[in-house]
Amino acid sequence: MNLRRCLRMSLRQFRRYPVRTVLTTVGVVMGVGAVVTFTTLGLGLEGAVVGTVVGDRQGVVTASTTTQDPDEQLPTVGQGGARVFTAQDLAELRNTTGVAGVIPLDQVGVRIRHGGQAYRQRLVLTPRSYFSLGRLEFVTGRPYRTGASEVVLNEDAVEALDGDVSVGTELVVARNGEPRTVTVVGVVGTSNPLAALTGRSGAPRMYGQPSLFDPGTVQSPTAGTSQPAYSWLFVRAEPGADVAAVNRRVGSYLRGESDARRLLSDTQRFDVASAADWTDRVDAITSQLTSYILAVGLMSVAIGAVGIMNLLLVSVSERTRAIGVMRAVGATRRDVLQLFLTEAALIGLLGSVLGLAVGVGVGYAGVRLLAFPFRLPLRWLATAAAIGLGVSLLAGVYPAWRAARLDPVEALQEE
Amino acid sequence: MNRTRGGPPVVLEDARLSYRSGRVVPVEDVSLALPSGSFTTVMGPSGAGKSSLLSLIGCLVTPSAGSVEVTGREVGGLTDRERSRLRATEVGFVFQHDNLLPRLTAVENVALPLLFAGVSRPARRERARELLAQVGLADRTDHSPAELSGGERQRVAVARAFANRPSVVLADEPTGSVDRETGHRVLELFERFHADGHTILLVTHDPAVARRGESRLFMRAGRLSRDREDDWRRPPIGEASG
Numbered sequence A: 001m002n003l004r005r006c007l008r009m010s011l012r013q014f015r016r017y018p019v020r021t022v023l024t025t026v027g028v029v030m031g032v033g034a035v036v037t038f039t040t041l042g043l044g045l046e047g048a049v050v051g052t053v054v055g056d057r058q059g060v061v062t063a064s065t066t067t068q069d070p071d072e073q074l075p076t077v078g079q080g081g082a083r084v085f086t087a088q089d090l091a092e093l094r095n096t097t098g099v100a101g102v103i104p105l106d107q108v109g110v111r112i113r114h115g116g117q118a119y120r121q122r123l124v125l126t127p128r129s130y131f132s133l134g135r136l137e138f139v140t141g142r143p144y145r146t147g148a149s150e151v152v153l154n155e156d157a158v159e160a161l162d163g164d165v166s167v168g169t170e171l172v173v174a175r176n177g178e179p180r181t182v183t184v185v186g187v188v189g190t191s192n193p194l195a196a197l198t199g200r201s202g203a204p205r206m207y208g209q210p211s212l213f214d215p216g217t218v219q220s221p222t223a224g225t226s227q228p229a230y231s232w233l234f235v236r237a238e239p240g241a242d243v244a245a246v247n248r249r250v251g252s253y254l255r256g257e258s259d260a261r262r263l264l265s266d267t268q269r270f271d272v273a274s275a276a277d278w279t280d281r282v283d284a285i286t287s288q289l290t291s292y293i294l295a296v297g298l299m300s301v302a303i304g305a306v307g308i309m310n311l312l313l314v315s316v317s318e319r320t321r322a323i324g325v326m327r328a329v330g331a332t333r334r335d336v337l338q339l340f341l342t343e344a345a346l347i348g349l350l351g352s353v354l355g356l357a358v359g360v361g362v363g364y365a366g367v368r369l370l371a372f373p374f375r376l377p378l379r380w381l382a383t384a385a386a387i388g389l390g391v392s393l394l395a396g397v398y399p400a401w402r403a404a405r406l407d408p409v410e411a412l413q414e415e
Numbered sequence B: 001m002n003r004t005r006g007g008p009p010v011v012l013e014d015a016r017l018s019y020r021s022g023r024v025v026p027v028e029d030v031s032l033a034l035p036s037g038s039f040t041t042v043m044g045p046s047g048a049g050k051s052s053l054l055s056l057i058g059c060l061v062t063p064s065a066g067s068v069e070v071t072g073r074e075v076g077g078l079t080d081r082e083r084s085r086l087r088a089t090e091v092g093f094v095f096q097h098d099n100l101l102p103r104l105t106a107v108e109n110v111a112l113p114l115l116f117a118g119v120s121r122p123a124r125r126e127r128a129r130e131l132l133a134q135v136g137l138a139d140r141t142d143h144s145p146a147e148l149s150g151g152e153r154q155r156v157a158v159a160r161a162f163a164n165r166p167s168v169v170l171a172d173e174p175t176g177s178v179d180r181e182t183g184h185r186v187l188e189l190f191e192r193f194h195a196d197g198h199t200i201l202l203v204t205h206d207p208a209v210a211r212r213g214e215s216r217l218f219m220r221a222g223r224l225s226r227d228r229e230d231d232w233r234r235p236p237i238g239e240a241s242g
Helices: A003-016 A018-053 A087-094 A129-133 A155-160 A243-255 A259-263 A275-318 A320-328 A333-369 A378-404 A408-413 B050-057 B080-090 B106-116 B121-134 B150-161 B180-195 B229-233
Strands: A060-066 A099-114 A117-125 A138-141 A150-154 A170-175 A178-188 A206-208 A217-219 A226-230 A232-237 A269-274 B010-017 B027-034 B039-043 B065-070 B091-094 B168-172 B200-204 B215-220 B223-226
Touching: A003 A018, A003 A333, A018 A275, A018 A333, A018 A378, A060 A243, A087 A099, A087 A226, A087 A232, A087 A243, A087 A259, A099 A129, A099 A226, A099 A243, A117 A155, A117 A170, A129 A232, A150 A155, A155 A178, A226 A259, A232 A243, A243 A259, A243 A269, A269 A275, A275 A320, A275 A333, A275 A378, A320 A333, A320 A408, A320 B080, A333 A378, A333 B080, B010 B050, B027 B050, B027 B065, B027 B223, B039 B180, B050 B065, B050 B168, B050 B200, B080 B091, B080 B106, B091 B150, B106 B121, B106 B150, B121 B150, B150 B168, B150 B180, B168 B180, B180 B200
Parallel strands: A117 A206, A150 A178, B039 B200, B039 B215, B091 B168, B168 B200
Antiparallel strands: A060 A232, A060 A269, A099 A117, A099 A170, A099 A232, A138 A178, A150 A206, A170 A178, A217 A226, B010 B027, B010 B065, B215 B223
16 A cells, blocks of 8 residues: 555544544644753753853953863853963963963952941952953943052942942952052943853952952963962954964963963863853753753653554554455555554654644743743754654554554454 | 466365354365356355355465465465455455445445555546446445445445455355345345356355355355255254244
8 A cells, every 4th residue: 555545544534533633643742842842942041041151252262270170060260270370471372373462360359448347359350451351331430540549340349338339439458468549440230251250240349450469479480580470361362363273272382381381280270261162061051951851852752652552542443343344355464554654653743743833932932031042943843853753653553563463354343 | 357267266175264263163174166257155054154264265364274275376375465465356355244444435445455456546446436337326436435325335345345356256144234125236236246257155144145146055063065955944043933
């Protein structure tokens, strides 16, 4: 029996029992729809996370040291990292092909006296170019001037200082008992993609230039002189430069003849990453999440498959006599098998197509509601459809086999 | 039609069908040759093994012992697929109930054996329409079984049995579920097809129906015997005499 004939007979069977067919198809629609919906949401979440963490930092290579396995979690660059990047390293990196600039960064703990109160605060020591690199938005004021005793606060820090701090306020900041009077010249928003790499982006932060408090000096092994050293570096690639190549060159220098390598302890290693690496790491995390979600979707498909098996088993039992007649007039076991498998495949196909549509629709609504970016999970659409169809066919195998194995004589005697 | 160059399309030699399941009556050492173009009736009471005999000849089962040859092919040596093929091309079935597929139209039901015989769709439809015209249902071709009367359905079933120009048509109580008048018309169809040269084996428990055959056999307890006149007078075993 050819496929066209099988299809026609299957469609007639569906027309005879429309409610039963629709309900069974709904099972597959829900399963495939769940896979597509969840993967769309997963992709949206991934896009949102990548957008937050990586943002506009295309072309920025970060370098730090780490003592933990960066593959396992979102790296917090240099958390507990070592001050190993010397002025000598900065100078060498600035001369590397494709590098437009190198911005060092470090953090120190300070005490702030203000309004008769003492506060603990993290002071980020970095040149003013950091603000343009990170595209930090100034709520008010401006970046500090080079060489001036000025600081910039983020909105959380203003709040931490009980709110009565604004541009022009003078604060007494002390580190290791050494006080300095600084003027607040600007307030930036809390959102800071770069800060996500150097700790919690929502935490109170005070920014000042490295000359404010020298984070520490080390003996440069190559230059033989005492130099300031930093825990983090942001290397900006030249516009149009191959970021991956810059990434490789930075890594290669650091792991080669740099001061940093000589200063690094055995338990620590470099962590050099570009935006693409960050994207990969976020991908790794969200894809794990997607796997869990997919498992839920697959369970739904499995439930749909049970529905198909049930429908076909009932159908076999109702059509026993008809199967007997078909066998009597010359149908082979294969013909009968093919007929029932076609019915299973048709339900699977119909369910998968509708499931894709429903899944994309619900997924789209979901990402819009959660304000995630919308991207069609094309690979998952194909996978979900294949799973829907495959599982449906699989669910049809046993009923079809039972139908094909029916004894024609007994089938004909069935009432 | 018979494709054994004039030889009998059906030959049974000591064919036996042992007890298989609760609803299949055994057949004991049956020997029989159906000449090409013959119209044979087998009469016997319920439970005599008549339907089992048809199942054997119709290749629905294989003999437990002895031999069953259909168009020269030994049924016992065939695979399930080969027997299906033989049924599709050489055997036609008419059952007590019409056994039409409810989702197919009259013409599609008639064409069904041709579908499994691998005949093209236009040829199937042409042959089916021709047969429906022969059984007087030219105007009912696209009706579903539910839209036909009992007699019309049985005529469609008869047409289906002859669709593939089989070497033998096996009829199992074809008048058993219709009234006498309709039954008479159904038998007339068989006689007409027989006159066209078809080989027919019809089993019945009704002596009046059995008498329509040109040669008559009697079956009791799985064994076949030549028709004896007193068999027609004696009520079949298991049948109510009044």
